[in-house]
Amino acid sequence: MTAPPKAPIPVKPSYWHDIWDAIVTILKGMAVTIKNFGRVVFLRQATTITKKWGSRPIALRYRGTIGLTIDRRTGKENCIGCLACERICPDHCIHIETIDEKPGHKGKYPVVFIIDNNLCSLCGLCVEACPTPALIHTELWQIGGYSHKDLVFDKQRLMEIGEWQQERWIRMGLGTVDKVTGKKSMQMTDEEWQAEEEKKKAAAAARAQRAVAARQQTQVRTQRSSGHSEAKSEAASDEKSTTET
Ligand code: SF4
């Protein structure tokens, strides 16, 4: 049996080569430091900036604290109480209670809407699942409090946050929440709501009229058919009596 070939012995760099390597590495590091020093001090282009220089604009896709919105056109809440967000939330931090109807509001109306920010991981699933532009991520990233209770936001707080964000989008020229999110609000103005109600009433009245007409036609048909059968039986009995005589 032949012995396996020996692995080649690595050539060790020389002592002076090591020193040269160290110098080059230090110079490379210093070049980066000096370049960034110049950018920060002279060009004010810091990667990390202190508060006294203001704050960086937050990216539009930033997933900050969740807010609830209203439809600016109709002035009504965008939420239709479908509970899709509550069901999909992996952290179970959304709690909603709805009533079936509120005059002027399309869909169910959420009387209670709570998000527990102690649990929320800002995963964004609720925002994606929402069929309307009701739920949004905002630019807020600095929410805090002195107790866990301070981070449990009720509907009013969520709406304030949503409204603040919507105001900002409008000021930035991005438009209302439906334009930014690409989702359509289901709410209607009071006039549109009234017109729809009247249309529904008219349709219901037309249906009722059709039903009455159909009932009358059936009655007439039944009377006619009973009249025919009576006439037939009379004729039959007449015929019988003639044959007997
Ligand atoms: S962002 Fe995620 S964790 Fe937070 S409320 Fe929405 S679904 Fe729940």
Ligand code: SF4
């Ligand atoms: S916020 Fe959106 S998903 Fe949640 S209940 Fe309202 S409409 Fe449905």
